[in-house]
Amino acid sequence: MDAELQVHPRAVVCNESIITGSVTIGADSVVHPKAIIRATKGPIVIGERNLIEETALIENTNEDGAPLVIGDDNYVEIGAVVRARSIGSRNVFGIQCVVGAEVIVTDACSIGVRCSVLKRGDLAPRTCVYGEHNQRRTAAIDPEPPTSLLEVLRKVFPSYHHLKKATVSSA
Amino acid sequence: MAELLQLDRILYECSCSEWAPLCRLFYCRHCSILRCHSCTANEIDCTFCGTCLENVAVGEARTRKNRCVNCYQCPICCSTLSAHNSGEAIFLSCSTCKWSTFESDIQQQATAGNWKILENPHEEELSCVLDQMKQYELNEKAQRDILKRRSNVVGSRLTDRFGLQQMYQKRKQALERPTWLAPEKEPITVLDELYDSHFTSIVDLSKSLSLESRIMQPLSRGSECRPIRMPLKGRRVLRCTQCTHNLSKLEYSPSSIVFKIQYFARTYVPEIRLWQETKLAEGGICPVFISVVNESVAKADVVLLANNDDSSLECETPVVEFSLPPHDENSDNLSHSISSLTPEDDTIILRKRNRVGLKLCVKVDEVREMNILSLILKWKNELTSMTSDKGQEWRETRVKVLLGKS
């Protein structure tokens, strides 16, 4: 199973993360313990500087088996459930939010805490979903990427957690 | 299980005959009676900003229109805006809906505070009118005064040794009707035509403000937004209406949550709680399990009486008498040691420090939507009065226990 997992040498993937299927994790990305990444219907390709927190779930449920490609600088917070068709860059998925399988997340979107986006289609750049009733608006600026948090975690995790070994990508 | 802890299941009768859960009541030790929110006097003790906790004096709050000058609210969703540094300047943004000052006409500025808010374009005119009205008020007051003491108008004959001439002149001036200085407004006779396009053109809802945020900023005229100054909050002091003593007062600083004065009913009156959910079966005698706790630091003697007159259920246990030791703050609340597990009698079935468990028997004729068990609680506690001899008197209140359906 683990043979299908490809981890960039600069990525920090904790051993207690639950990763199944064909998953590729890019440079400087951090995957917390108990984060779940499931390549159920097709592979998952995660780009650079992404932060995936504990109990967050990323799953590929594309019926056609197409890969779920995730760009760079995305932040998937605690308990977020993300089953999108594709994800661009600089998005923030808030705590316990839900993103449906038919959603195409473009860039710099932010899904608020416990908000859900289930309707099929594109989430235009800088779309912000917020509040109890999943109101939407377009922001004028990108959400702040968790740069400093990533830096700290990249330093701290190797001293306190077992990590999944880096594999040199064959591709 | 959580249902048992619902506040409104057990209601106490206040001295004003309102019913409320014990934790919402106060106890005035000067009058030795229960007090609730509606029979206490409320006053604002300090005004403060809920975000930065700055204490603002009442007069200053009025000139600032009850707003904090350092904190700002999101014009879209009311959350607190936070300041961010973009390198050369500072901008504000909302962490909930991601509104930022980049969407307003002032995108960034050098300092975090002092953001321009929307101004009323008629501000100057309105204050001019206000000044005029004040002058009219003075004029009318002077006229009323002159009617009262018309007899001694001798002003012109006075020498000005005591400054009386000046006073007289001033009063004479006040009597003259002031001239209206504020610009007068012509009434509008022709209104703009209402075009059909108002109803037929497609509206882009994502560009217009919600009703809520338009109400928050009446000066925005529908589209432009600026950060809104955070409204201040008022902190209340409660007083007994009879003796005007304070019942609840916090320490001066708004950031402190320590009480200077607190007369909460729970610390003077034994608290009755449901212990187990009651199963009511029609036509039989059912047990009702309640516990009585003494949260006071003095011993409490308690008598519970059945009050079958206004009860929808008939209590077969006419009277229970017991005394409860004081609440010991140093004891470990989590320990489950039970002082006496063996039932003392049919009614008192458990004792645990300052708590007893009671089993009351209730006769059920008919199970209704609301089943009320009415009791009379009598208690004696030396702290219930300021004077020690009155502390030996029995206090009394009615208690309603709302039991479940079946």
Ligand SMILES: [Zn+2]
């Ligand atoms: Zn009252």
Ligand SMILES: [Zn+2]
């Ligand atoms: Zn403030």
Ligand SMILES: [Zn+2]
């Ligand atoms: Zn907002």
Ligand SMILES: [Zn+2]
């Ligand atoms: Zn009083």
